[in-house]
Amino acid sequence: MTTATSRQATASTRAPAGRTQSRRTPAHLRRARTAALFLAPFLLLFVAMYAAPICYTVYQSLFRMHRDGLGLSAPTQVFAGLSNYGTALADPAFRGSLLRVLLIGIVQVPVMLGLALGLALLLDARTTLFKRFFRLAFFLPYALPGVIGAIMWSYLVAPGLSPITAAAHHLGLHLDLTSNAMLAPTIGNMLTWGWTGYNMLIIYSALQAIPAELSEAATMDGCSAWGIAWRIKIPLVRPALVLTTVFSIIGTAQLYNEPAILHNVAPNLSSTYTPIYAAYDAVDANNFNAAATESVILALLAFVLSFGFLKLVQRRGAAL
Known part of the structure; x- marks a missing residue:
């Protein structure tokens, strides 16, 4: 009797647990369905606006247009494999555009971020006056649309119209900002003018998040303003510097507006000056497969x- 009673008690204690588990499962599924419902708009937009175009571009890069006979018949699309990539990389104009963008980025990105960091530190200093005015003034170039800024700079550097060239001429200097040797510095200057304020604002926001007690303690220990900036502020805004560098690398690789607008006043600027410009030129020639191939190569670059820079920063951070 005792054994039977104990079995009944055990069964009675297990039954509610099973019923509780069966009740929990539908609630868990309801929560999962609710989460999926909220995520569905983002996933649909992500697939439609981001993933699908990328996949279609990669797909198009694996084909080419083929004409039979004398080329009088309609072209057909045939599978080309990776031959389009070999053709693009063998093109000296496209390789030159990749190298040109790389060289512009190597020089322009550090200069721009150095200026952005300096301006952010000046705005963060206690003795700086009219902070709101200068913050707006530094950010204003980014607030202008990129095309408008490029048009404005095209007038400032156009031969016969440039006040910079006129001032240099009065000083006895022959300066042509649209010559082949000056095209890269001119475009780099346009990028620096347009994006320094944007990066400055990111770094300045990171500086504002630093506790004021750190600077006050360093001041009490006799640390100068330069020492506080070098030993406290700059190390603490390192994540913001990494973020702006990655953004700048990606933005420089996508360089298009500035050379496209500058081409109107500098006919010597080729239509393959940058990789994006070269891809657009291929689209204009109805060679969509070549444009897709060049776009994929640029995305991989x-x-x-950007990934290599992040890994380098992580290794240095681990070493420190």
Whole structure:
């Protein structure tokens, strides 16, 4: 009797647990369905606006247009494999555009971020006056649309119209900002003018998040303003510097507006000056497969450079 009673008690204690588990499962599924419902708009937009175009571009890069006979018949699309990539990389104009963008980024990105960091530190200093005015003034170039800024700079550097060239001429200097030797510095200057304020604002926001007690303690220990900036502020805004560098690398790889607008006043600027410009030129020639191939190569280059920079920063951080 005792054994039977104990079995009944055990069964009675297990039954509610099973019923509780059966009740919990529908609630868990309801929560999962609710989460999926909220995520569905983002996933649909992500697939439609981001993943699908990328996949279609990669797909198009694996084909080419083929004409039979004398080329009088309609062209057909045939599978080309990776031959389009070999053709693009063998093109000296496209290789030159990749190298040109790489060289512009190597010089322009550090200069721009150095200026952005300096301006952010000046705005963060206690003795700086009219902070709101200068913050707006530094950010204003980014607030202008990129095309408008490029048009404005095209007038400032156009031969016969440039006040900069006129001032240099009065000083006895022959300066042509649209010559082949000056095209890269001119475009780099346009990028620096347009994006320094944007990066400055990111770094300045990171500086505002630093506790004021750290600077006050360093001041009490006799640390100068330069020492506080070098030993406290700059190390603490390192994540913001990494973020702005990655953004700048990706943005430089996508360089298009400035050379496209500058081409109107500098006919010597080729239509393959940058990779995006070269891809657009291929689209204009109805060679969509070549444009897709060049776009994929540029995307891979931007990914390798940005990911390589992140890994380098992580290794240095681990070493420190």
